[in-house]
Amino acid sequence: MGIISSGFSGRRRNDDPRVPPGQYVTESFPVLSAGPTPRVTHDEWAFTLTTEKGVEHRWSWEEFLALPQEDVATDIHCVTSWSKLGTSWRGVSLDTLFAEVDTDYEYTMAHSYGGYTTNVPLKDLLDGKAWIAHSFDGADLAPEHGGPARLLVPHLYFWKSAKWVNGLQMLPQDQPGFWEQNGYNMHGDPWTEERYW
């Protein structure tokens, strides 16, 4: 139960079953980034999936948009305790991107313009669980929210949904990415509060 603060009542009862423990619901869309927002044009944008055999599966912006597109309605959960319910995204499923990829490795490192990295197990990216998203609420994804495109892994804390993503590298074992080297959990399941080390 914790220490009772008799003068504190709180106003935002989170009895909504969509809200994980320790989270509160916000209507805004906060921004968290470790550094400046990279400005990436569609002309220079590319996404590269690299396997253990050194094979590179690469999509330009036009090739990426020509892939089957999915509309995704989902809740998102930030480790800093806010959750945003019913967000709308559009992008390409990782199942689509991995369709032709031959790999035996079970872990990945996502890489981004600007140098950000985050590690995600492959099983958390496949079977309809993750996308590369380029639109939010029907409009192009804004640069401060990760545009041109970001990883969207909504069942994990949102730092795993790497902004400005430009690649996935297959790994034989799990390795920590940027925030995972700086105090944050290797996996990041909001329902079991995998927040910190």
Added chain:
Amino acid sequence: MTTAWRVADVVDARPETADARTLRLRIPGLTGYLAGQHVDVRLTAPDGYQAVRSYSIASAPGAGGVAADELELTVEELPDGEVSPYLVGGVAVGDQLEVRGPVGGWFVWRPGDTGPVQLIGGGSGVVPLMSMARAHAAAGSDAPFRLLYSVRTPASGFYRDELDALAGSGAAGAPLRLDYVYTREAPPGWPHAPGRLMRDALTDAVFPPADDPTFYICGSTPFVEAVSGWLVDAGHAPDRIRTERYGGIGGAP
């Protein structure tokens, strides 16, 4: 073991401005922290409802009379806040809170860091930067330190007397060089009309790219977006610019 909730005693509370207060917390078992880290605070209402928010640490380890098992938070009351009004106006010395952390290994300054440091704060975003300035002074560090602090009015600035003391009226050899930007109201005789920080004023008030400074920028998202973008345009390396945005955790606290 940063993930465990610990019970903290509120051992001191003092106002910083009309709507911000510094709380000193004694946390049994606290074994140190880094300047720039934050803690999570959890409040529990009598009916069991709990709310968690993150707050930056304002103090520096072992500096300013803060004991080794203590740290200070400065909390600003937000108009639609749920937790901050209680921390600013409700909790009293002798009460207890739950805290988790300290957390964070990126937006931190370590006393062994020797390069020039440019701190840029907007409003309550100065809090983690104050921890760094205090740690820098307490360590007697030779690293050149500057703070550019954007505030609405003279009365809304945090830590004014202490910052003035650190800056020593601009004396050579002072541990901190301090520059203010006033966005709504400037002090009498101030050479600039109040207004938002602009690109040229920013580049005039920070270390030049040739000095290869590390930047720590904390404030609202529009403030951090504008400032960090201008610095990159001015030739500063993006990987030397570290940002934290209270808008990220402050949209609704």
